Amino acid sequence: MVDLIFVAENPLSWHTANIERNPKHYSFLRYMGSKAATTVQNFGAAKIYFNTLVPVNNAVIKYGVVSRESFIEDLLDWNSLYVSGRLHKPVLVLQNYDDGDIKMALEQNLYSALHASLLLLPESFTEERLCHTLASLSYRGDFRMKFGEDRSKVSNIVKCQMEHFRSLYEPVIKRLDQWVDVDFLSGKAEQDVSPSAKLYHLNLLPKTLQMGMLEEWSCDGKCHDLEDILRAAAYDTECGDLVNAEIEKIVNQSSWSQSIKGVLTAGIFKSIKYSAMKVSKMMKSLNKT
Structure with missing residues (x-):
């Protein structure tokens, strides 16, 4: 199934026109109108509305609608890592348009992904x-x-798209050559894992991730300064585990809220069919393993 994301300047107007043009793409929510669809879209962290299992030209697609504002916020801050996470991987842009804010946010999202990944990786690793x-x-x-x-799923994404990952991240990696060195010919890589390097990456993580770390360190009831927390984390031998834990919190919250929302946007029957397809794919993967 092909996944599509539409960034809409005005989601209410978008749903109004789309419900009129493609009513069968929607669940029972179409009878409640575009305001209801927009309200459901804004529910939860991801703020995206998906129509799934839509037949188009002998193919089946799933498409999501997100507002321009929410799109940019997730790219910059990782509020949900739902849209921004999809754009950590190579994608095909169907329509380019001159929007400086979106271009900047897309680029910043790649830098954030690289900073976070380097904190999770050891001193030596491979490009793959x-x-x-x-x-x-x-x-x-x-x-x-x-x-x-x-x-x-992740291994399959990477193995068939190594060249696309390289073209996406090579410019970003070269701009951080002070901290990481990737030999694209041999596929071997090394990075600076000193506290100063870790602090550099920590300072450039998205806001939601940093605030999560601050909240975690403030569980003792004391008031902590973000700068002090990040410095302490940089010297912590389990720095990568701390970052990973906060990433998991963000993703866990958005995955639950989006799954609940999916029952409304897809309807009961489509939700069951979609889930069955997922489980079937999982079982086939387990059998191969």
Whole structure:
């Protein structure tokens, strides 16, 4: 199934026109009108509305609608890692348009993904492992990865798209050559894992991730400064585990809210069919393993 994302300047107007043009794409919510669809879209962290199992030209697609504002916010801050996580992987842009804010947010999202991934990786690693880490960020903490998703999903994404990952991240890696060195000919990579390097990456993580770390360190009831927390984390031998835990929290929250929303946007029958397809794919993967 092909996944599509539409960024809409005005989701209410978008749903109004789409319900009129393609009413069968929607669940029972179409009878409640575009305001109801927009309200459901804004529910939860991801703020995206999906129509799934839609037949188009002898293919089956799933398409999501997100507002421009929510799209940019997730790219910059990782509020949900739902849309931003998809864009850590290579995608095909169907329509380019001159929007400086979106271009900047898309680029910043790649930098954030690289900073986070380097904090999760050891001093020496391979290019393939780097790509696997980048691709896996948005699946960490997703309850569906335990049951309902293909266990080889991330590996499958990476193996068939190594060249696309390289073209996407090579410019970003070269701009961070002070901290990481990737030999694209041999596929071997090394990075600076000193506290100063870790602090550099921590300072450039998205806001939601940083605030999660601050909240975790403030569980003792004391008031902590973000700068002090990040410095302490940089010297902590378990720095990568701390970052991973916060990523998992973000993804877990958005995966649950989006799954609940999916029952409304897809309807009961489509939800059951879609879930059955996922489970079937997971079982086939387990049998191969």
